[in-house]
Amino acid sequence: MLHVAEAARVSVATVSALINGTATVSPELSLRIEQAIRDIGYKRNAIARSLKMGTTRTIGLTVPHITNPFFTDVVSVIQQAFDRAGYAVMLCCTDEDLNTQDEQIRLLLDRMVDGLIVARVGGGGILKGIVDDANVPVVLLDRVCEGVDTDTVVLDNQRAVFDAITYLINLGHRRIGYITGSFDISPMHDRMAGYREALHAAGLPVENDLVRFGNFHEVDGYNATMQLLSQHDRPSAIFSANNPMVIGTMKAIRDIGLSCPEDVSVACFDDFPWSDVFQPQLTTVAQPVQAIGEQAANLLLDRLAGNRDAPPRKLTLKGRLMIRNSCRPLGAIAQTASV
């Protein structure tokens, strides 16, 4: 900028005024300055600007896994929204690990991001402190956090799973296996509640033998399914509360010599673009990824636009059961409803 000012024989203040339109500068000088900018190929240094202005026009976004199509879709939508608003996005993967998450958040804060969207992992961590400091606005995505009072976008997980399990029950299933991730994160907790609620509503018992834990990876789904299917009285249906794990479930069913949906019905959380066309076509709970991403972006953009003191807003969106052919009717019902 100094060089531009010299070349145009004006002060840096005038150059800045012209660039930002913060003061009127005469047509004559404007011309000279613009010429100098072109000649020199000047580009404003955003770092210096950030330092002075105290804002980076950058937000931080952390997700547990970037290879999970659900997060990918949401990230994509958020990206586009902030892109339109002239913000850059720093994306971090926390790998479902609390320490990593804390580290990433610290990194982002050090870099003076203007806001944070967090699909958090685990319980605790530095998140609460950051939200309470209220210095940078935080939006929680997909996963709420007890004691952390800030803008939030979540799914009505309990209801979504309730619907899915009820669907299975209506098909005649009585022993329904359930594969969950750690209850540390709210969706897993709420989804489990949906499972229980549906069973209760149908007068069915919640059997510990039918619930298995996994850590969000394909291999965990595989192991959990193996355990479920090795039981003497194996479940006739399995619901996977998390999408990467369902691949493992399908592999386990195959490896054990069974097939879906003939021997075992399967449904899971999160939809896939290919679910419609490959067999079995998975029955899934589809999340409104577009809406989730947009709402999260809007909440944060609103805070960034200056609306700092509004009370925390909690948005709850509805999932949608996508019925396909991976669940088969059982018993008497099979006669009439078979595909």
Place this chain on the structure above:
Amino acid sequence: MLHVAEAARVSVATVSALINGTATVSPELSLRIEQAIRDIGYKRNAIARSLKMGTTRTIGLTVPHITNPFFTDVVSVIQQAFDRAGYAVMLCCTDEDLNTQDEQIRLLLDRMVDGLIVARVGGGGILKGIVDDANVPVVLLDRVCEGVDTDTVVLDNQRAVFDAITYLINLGHRRIGYITGSFDISPMHDRMAGYREALHAAGLPVENDLVRFGNFHEVDGYNATMQLLSQHDRPSAIFSANNPMVIGTMKAIRDIGLSCPEDVSVACFDDFPWSDVFQPQLTTVAQPVQAIGEQAANLLLDRLAGNRDAPPRKLTLKGRLMIRNSCRPLGAIAQTASV
């Protein structure tokens, strides 16, 4: 930092020296300073540091689509690598659009990223100028760029497709449809060359009717496949040069009332985690995503470590044909090789 210095009754220079270990500071002052840092909860401002140091320890990464699992996987690996090295990653999606890409790159450069990894789109743009300026190191990923001479990691696309098409030919297929993206980007060009080469090697003609263009989206694959299959002499096999389009291909096959592999064999580029278990199990060309990501990261990290003047390094990796059951033997061969 000023506050810390005052609280510890030392100069800011001493605080800086302690934090960075750039000079020895007495145990006594160290103690006082550390105490003050804790009391105040001081965090070094990375922006101010960047301004002074001329380095942000942040790199820019642009990909055409973040929802494409191939890029997702690669991004994930790159992320981890830079994470380990203490760098942050700014991820941008260019949406397969040259203008967007130029804008994103400018944005990243304004923010003083230390390096750039680009899975570029289209031809031309500002990329060449940036590489030639040699101010910030650039690594090209997945897609080379004529006239842009810099570090590159690509697949041997021609060979990979040659192998896949040859496999189809060996199964007895003679009319093989081919769905490609725009030749603006090198992989599409090279993959097409592999298609031609394989046909030539087998003494088969390259028929224009069998080649269709799409723009990397599912719907493009759908339309292209519809056209291919509506021909009077329809192909017995279809190869999709790009992974999102293959979903469209499968949908078109279904919608037109045919099935895979009975009526039409299908193979495509890029592997999926679910290919192993859903039917038909797609025969694919798997890219070594882990290696691609790691190599790209290493190339850039090496430049960032100071190795600036080494001549551009071009890495070419090999794809691997994953044979599953989406392609069926045709004619005489069918007798012996049928699954």
Place this chain on the structure above:
DNA sequence: AACGCTAATCTAAACGTTTCGATCGTGTCA
């Protein structure tokens, strides 16, 4: 006792912006 050496610490300039307040013509009005 004067000197030099070393280690510890500090002062102040710099990085590239933005912005407040000052300055300087110029034209208007009483």
Place this chain on the structure above:
DNA sequence: TGACACGATCGAAACGTTTAGATTAGCGTT
């Protein structure tokens, strides 16, 4: 004609660091 307002421009401080070079104190040598 003098006072005044106004528009255009500028000088300089500030943002929070790093760092070169200055300063100081302590200590062993001669």
